[in-house]
Amino acid sequence: MAQNKPAVIVDDIVRVLETLRERRPLVHCMTNEVVKDITANILLAIGASPAMVEHAEEAAEFAAIADALLINVGTLDTTQMEAMRAAIASATLAEKPWVLDPVAIGAISLRTRFSREILAQRPALIRGNASEIIALAGRAGKGRGADSGDSAEHALDAAAQLVAQTGNAVLVTGPVDYALDAARTLACANGHPLLTRVTGVGCAQGALAAACVAVAPDKIHGAAAAAVFMAIAGELAAARAPRPGSFRTALIDELDRLDADTIRKFAKLETVKQNA
Numbered sequence: 001m002a003q004n005k006p007a008v009i010v011d012d013i014v015r016v017l018e019t020l021r022e023r024r025p026l027v028h029c030m031t032n033e034v035v036k037d038i039t040a041n042i043l044l045a046i047g048a049s050p051a052m053v054e055h056a057e058e059a060a061e062f063a064a065i066a067d068a069l070l071i072n073v074g075t076l077d078t079t080q081m082e083a084m085r086a087a088i089a090s091a092t093l094a095e096k097p098w099v100l101d102p103v104a105i106g107a108i109s110l111r112t113r114f115s116r117e118i119l120a121q122r123p124a125l126i127r128g129n130a131s132e133i134i135a136l137a138g139r140a141g142k143g144r145g146a147d148s149g150d151s152a153e154h155a156l157d158a159a160a161q162l163v164a165q166t167g168n169a170v171l172v173t174g175p176v177d178y179a180l181d182a183a184r185t186l187a188c189a190n191g192h193p194l195l196t197r198v199t200g201v202g203c204a205q206g207a208l209a210a211a212c213v214a215v216a217p218d219k220i221h222g223a224a225a226a227a228v229f230m231a232i233a234g235e236l237a238a239a240r241a242p243r244p245g246s247f248r249t250a251l252i253d254e255l256d257r258l259d260a261d262t263i264r265k266f267a268k269l270e271t272v273k274q275n276a
C-alpha cells in the first residue's frame, strides 16, 4: 500500500501551482484571531479563494461546499470547538480534505486534548512546527507557545507516528521543512529566518497547504508544494525587504509573482527517504 509510490519531483510542485491558479480552490478557514488577515491575503496571493466561516451552523454548511477546510486551534474557545467539530464532520461526509494546525499544543492542556480528539477524524494533512508535531504524537518536547523549541529533525519520528495514525500526510516546518507520508519523506531546504519574525506565517502556510492538497494528486504533493512556495517567496522577499514589517508585504507580493521558472530555478527539494 505505502510502497511503490512514485517520487515527488520539482515538476510535480510546478503542476500544483498551475492547477491551483486554474482551479482557484475555495479554502474554508477556521483559524485564530491573530492570523486571519495574513492567511486570507496569502491565499489570495497564491491564487486560492479564502473564506473565514465560523458559526457552527454556517461552518457545517460551508465545509461541504468548500474545496478544503483548515482547522487551526491558535485561539481556541468553546464555541469554536463545537463549530470545528461540526465542520470536520461535514467535510468528512463530503469527502473534502481538512488540515489540522495544532498551534501551541503541548504546554496548554485544552487545545492539546482537542487536537488529539479531532486527530481521530484523520486530517488529510497535519501542519505544525517541530514542538507541535512532537506534542500531538504524545511525546515530550520543548514547546512553550506558538514558536518551536525543538528541531524539525527531532520531530520526524513523531511525524511518522502521526502518518501511521491518520494514513495521510504531515508537514513539519522549520529551517528545513519535511513533508512525509507512509511512502516518502521530502525535505525542502529553502526559506529565510525572517519568515519566523512575522506572526502567522506558519499558520498561513497551513491554509496554503489546504489549498494545495485540494488540487494536488496526492497529499504529500500538497504538503511539499506549500513548503516550497512559502520558502522560495520568503527568500525572494528577504532579498529586498530585510525588516519584518516590509518583509510581510514583500512575502505576499512574491507569492503573487511566483511562477514555474522561479520554482525550477530555486527549489531545493530532496527525497530523504523513499520506501518504494
Ligand SMILES: Nc1ncnc2c1ncn2[C@@H]1O[C@H](COP(=O)(O)OP(=O)(O)OP(=O)(O)O)[C@@H](O)[C@H]1O
Pocket: 103, 128, 129, 130, 146, 147, 148, 173, 174, 175, 176, 177, 190, 191, 192, 193, 195, 196, 198, 199, 200, 201, 202, 203, 204, 205, 227, 230, 231
Ligand atoms: N530558521 C529558519 N530559516 C528559514 N526558514 C525558516 C526558519 N524557521 C522557520 N522557517 C520557515 O518559516 C515558515 C513558518 O514556519 P514555523 O515553523 O516558524 O511555523 P510556526 O512556528 O507554526 O509559525 P506561526 O506560529 O508564527 O504561524 C516555514 O515556511 C518555514 O520553512
Ligand SMILES: Cc1ncsc1CCO
Pocket: 032, 034, 035, 074, 075, 103, 146, 199, 200, 203
Ligand atoms: C501569537 C499567537 N498566539 C496565538 S495564535 C498566534 C499566531 C501564531 O501562531
Ligand SMILES: [Mg+2]
Pocket: 146, 147, 148, 196, 202
Ligand atoms: Mg513561529
